[in-house]
Amino acid sequence: MIPVDSPAPSFTLNDHLGRTVSLTRFRDRRHVLLLFYPLDYTPT
Amino acid sequence: MADRYGLYLADKGITDRATVIIDAGGTVRHVSSVTPAGKRDIAELAALCEQLDAAYDGPVADPPPAPPGLPDNASLYVKDHCMFSRWALFARRNLHLEDGLPVTNVSRDPAALEHLRTVGGKPQAPALVCGSDVLYESKDIVDLMVRATQPAL
Numbered sequence A: 001m002i003p004v005d006s007p008a009p010s011f012t013l014n015d016h017l018g019r020t021v022s023l024t025r026f027r028d029r030r031h032v033l034l035l036f037y038p039l040d041y042t043p044t
Numbered sequence B: 001m002a003d004r005y006g007l008y009l010a011d012k013g014i015t016d017r018a019t020v021i022i023d024a025g026g027t028v029r030h031v032s033s034v035t036p037a038g039k040r041d042i043a044e045l046a047a048l049c050e051q052l053d054a055a056y057d058g059p060v061a062d063p064p065p066a067p068p069g070l071p072d073n074a075s076l077y078v079k080d081h082c083m084f085s086r087w088a089l090f091a092r093r094n095l096h097l098e099d100g101l102p103v104t105n106v107s108r109d110p111a112a113l114e115h116l117r118t119v120g121g122k123p124q125a126p127a128l129v130c131g132s133d134v135l136y137e138s139k140d141i142v143d144l145m146v147r148a149t150q151p152a153l
Helices: B042-053 B085-096 B110-120 B137-148
Strands: A012-014 A021-022 A032-036 B016-020 B028-033 B075-076 B104-105 B127-130 B131-137
Touching: B016 B042, B075 B085, B075 B131, B085 B137, B110 B127, B110 B131, B127 B137, B131 B137
Parallel strands: B075 B104
Antiparallel strands: A012 A021, A032 B016, B016 B028, B075 B127, B127 B131
8 A cells, every 4th residue: 555644646537427637636725535446336 | 546556456456445535735644445345434434534634734725616507497308219318317317416307208208309399400319408508419418417516626
């Protein structure tokens, strides 16, 4: 796992609505919660 | 992406069921895993988020303005055996618009199909009708639903 207190690796992905989302967009604006999961149709 | 966060389980070929919290300054403040077969404790995570938010002393922007919502007179027209109509209906459900966006199935309502021809010029579904404005392309319909209901990023 990435260590706590380390800089978060950047990413750019599409969200569930097809919009492009980059981590940098949230800098100084929002905290970010990332939920990783192994497979679709499994619990969040 | 999971690999960069150390959460890709290469031996299994899947991503771990894990949670990462990044503060607005771009620093990782929390990482945890419940294993792929496990279940997250949402109440515990919510409490942790509040705790981290309270401790954060950097800048955080005000929440974005609420989205405008669909016009009160918006109505969705669909037809049977049409993948584009199904797409529009899925979007309606996924965006929680069941109560605010009435649906008319023109395959079972000839008068509605004629109304669609009169208002929009084409007897074609799916269509999103807002007064005299009619969208016929399913992507345009879904995009409008998203813009109307989702906060800006």
